[in-house]
Amino acid sequence: xxxxTQTPKFRILKIGQSMTLQCTQDMNHNYMYWYRQDPGMGxxxxxxxxxxxxTDKGEVPNGYNVSRSTTEDFPLxxxxxxxxxxxxxxxxxxxxxxxxxxxxxxxxxxxxxxx
Amino acid sequence: GESVGxxxxxxxxxxxxxxxxxCAYSNSASDYFIWYKQESGKGPQFIIDIRSNxxxxxxxxxxxxxxxxxxxxSLQIAATQPGDSAVYFCAVQNQAGTALxxxxxxxxxxxx
Numbered sequence: 001x002x003x004x005t006q007t008p009k010f011r012i013l014k015i016g017q018s019m020t021l022q023c024t025q026d027m028n029h030n031y032m033y034w035y036r037q038d039p040g041m042g043x044x045x046x047x048x049x050x051x052x053x054x055t056d057k058g059e060v061p062n063g064y065n066v067s068r069s070t071t072e073d074f075p076l077x078x079x080x081x082x083x084x085x086x087x088x089x090x091x092x093x094x095x096x097x098x099x100x101x102x103x104x105x106x107x108x109x110x111x112x113x114x115x
Numbered sequence: 116g117e118s119v120g121x122x123x124x125x126x127x128x129x130x131x132x133x134x135x136x137x138c139a140y141s142n143s144a145s146d147y148f149i150w151y152k153q154e155s156g157k158g159p160q161f162i163i164d165i166r167s168n169x170x171x172x173x174x175x176x177x178x179x180x181x182x183x184x185x186x187x188x189s190l191q192i193a194a195t196q197p198g199d200s201a202v203y204f205c206a207v208q209n210q211a212g213t214a215l216x217x218x219x220x221x222x223x224x225x226x227x
Contacts, residue, residue: 004158033214042119042204042217043159050213058214090158099212101166103149106158 002026006091006107013081013114021076021110023091031094032074033104034058034066036087043090049074050097081114088112117142119207119218130227134192138205138218143186147208149215150179150190154201162190162203192223200225 007022025032030051035043035058045058049068063085065077074093078085088111092104120139128134140148146167151159165172165179165188172179178191188205202222206215 035217040124040219042219045214045216048214056213092158097213098147098208098215101147101164103161103164103206104159104215106151106160108158109156 004091004093004105004107006089006110008110009108010111011113013078013112015081015083015114017081018077018079019081019112021078021089021091021112023074023076023107024072025074025091025093025105026072027093027095027105028071029093029095029105030071031097031102032068033092033094034064034074034076035090035092036060037090037109038087046076046089078112083114086112086114117207117209117216119205119216123221124219125222125224127224127226128195130195130197130225132195134190134195134199134223134225136190136192136203136205136221136223138188138190140186140188140205140207140216142207142210143183144210145207146212148179148181148188149206150177150188151204151206151217152199152201153204153220159204195223195225197225197227199223 033048034046047066091107094102149164150162202220
């Protein structure tokens with residue numbers, strides 16, 4: 001099993017450009033999450049999904065959009081890139097919600113720089 | 116709002132020492148707690164978890180202690196090795212039970 005796969009690993013964007021960060025998992029997990037990690041900081045939740053067709057905002061959703069058309073895929077869209085979106089982005093998945101004692105499996109991250 | 120705090124951003128130990136990394140959380144209703152290890156350039160990796168109905172749980176060379184009275188969580192690593200050098204995050208279930216809130220992390224450096 002590949003687990004959680006994120007592409008690309010690195011990307012440099014110009015201000016105002018758009019891009020989609022891809023995330024796919026092969027563990028048949030219902031829950032998927034996007035976090036961003038800024039230097040020296042913990043992970044901040046951007047969006048999450050409890051199943052195909054259902055998404056919800058996390059702590060820092062502004063400037064991002066997501067969709068969940070299949071169980072496997074959870075892409076994150078940046079429409080108008082800003083320097084404040086320079087960060088490392090992590091996708092994660094879990095079998096069920098953390099309230100039932102299910103932790104996450106993380107991808108290896110996408111390092112995004114906006115210049 | 117909910118928060119997960121940190122006691123020390125960095126910890127330096129000698130190989131063979133025991134390491135203790137601490138974490139504090141704000142939501143007394145939190146039920147599930149996890150420690151993750153993140154090596155440079157990689158995603159966080161699960162180390163050990165604990166639910167609120169326990170106060171201690173042991174794994175291989177790691178122990179998690181939970182003190183719900185003072186809302187404090189700690190990770191103990193026995194006989195620390197150079198391969199344990201990484202950033203360690205505690206994560207706590209949010210109030211809605213839908214996601215994890217992460218602390219800022221403690222960077223553990225192990226010298227031989």
